[in-house]
Amino acid sequence: MPDPLRELRDALRDFAAERDWDQFHSPRNLATALAVEAAELLEPFQWLDEAQARDLAPATRAAVEEEMADVLLYLVRLADKLDVDLERAARSKILRNAEKYPVERARGSSRKYDEL
Amino acid sequence: MPDPLRELRDALRDFAAERDWDQFHSPRNLATALAVEAAELLEPFQWLDEAQARDLAPATRAAVEEEMADVLLYLVRLADKLDVDLERAARSKILRNAEKYPVERARGSSRKYDEL
């Protein structure tokens, strides 16, 4: 089974190469675009209460899905440009979080909760 | 070969279940956390010129890598909570972008450039 993160990376490489867009894909530009897309993903939630946010209208849900795709695409592209192995970085972070938030101390507490 | 997006999804499910943290992982909370992490990823670039941003100091690079991991983890967790297939959404978006930015018209132009 193919690895979707690598396939997306390759598709984005081709996409940029065909359009001569590598010149715009500096790390800073991509990090900026990623932050802008993440805010656009947050935007539909800004006035919703918890119940509304769990039951999005179909058009809102489609918009949210598209913004999530944008975030992933810029993240994959930035990782490619910075030569970061996203999967390895994510696995390392889960391990660090597991050390930082031991099960017995973290259970059900949002107090010290400032990470996933 | 295993699919890293699914493996990360499952690891995050276990992580939250063990700590009874599902109660905090509402879509709105996760979208907020994702936007905060994306801004933290942008932060090291804010005063750097292009050349500096391409040649990050090792400590900065490690911080950037960790923020990228955070963005991916919150994105995967949000996708799980909203039942979004991230890989499918990303592939769809690439196809839409290909239609929106045909090779012959988009080549080398940053003018109409507002997407990946």
Place this chain on the structure above:
Amino acid sequence: MPDPLRELRDALRDFAAERDWDQFHSPRNLATALAVEAAELLEPFQWLDEAQARDLAPATRAAVEEEMADVLLYLVRLADKLDVDLERAARSKILRNAEKYPVERARGSSRKYDEL
């Protein structure tokens, strides 16, 4: 009575001039710094429910106040660099919002609500 927005603008001009920091205060750098500070302002709220967010712990409240100051300072500095009259722009926006959300139609509705 003096105008605080002008006084802050002048204080920031002096601050940057004394440190030779105008070279870093490009519009793009300032807009980036402002977005980063706005996310830092949001960060303490990310896991709080409505009741908790209305009754911040003293240390959190102090942090929020400082992030609000940062947002205002970068906004005033950016306005100075772009020669934008912040007060006039804000008054114009209130008038536009009043036209967009007439009292009789907007009352109590969060449906069409996507602006202040």
Place this chain on the structure above:
Amino acid sequence: MPDPLRELRDALRDFAAERDWDQFHSPRNLATALAVEAAELLEPFQWLDEAQARDLAPATRAAVEEEMADVLLYLVRLADKLDVDLERAARSKILRNAEKYPVERARGSSRKYDEL
């Protein structure tokens, strides 16, 4: 001379009261809206180089000005809801920054530069 921050605060109070919108203006909602607007302010700069960012097209400039107004309005509204004196907070922050970045050490350096 009237104080524009207080006048804007009062105008926004009236605006919300007339529309019964106080119910939506929780601190968390306002902090979220502010972060979203700050990202929208950053968006026009995301693919621009320094020279382009200093010489914005008229339509882009108008959009930037409107986003700056939005940021100020949400900031003033949030300060009102949290009972924060924005002017005082901003003056305090300038003093703290002056201590943190003494003129003789900070001159012309972007190295330790991480604040205004």
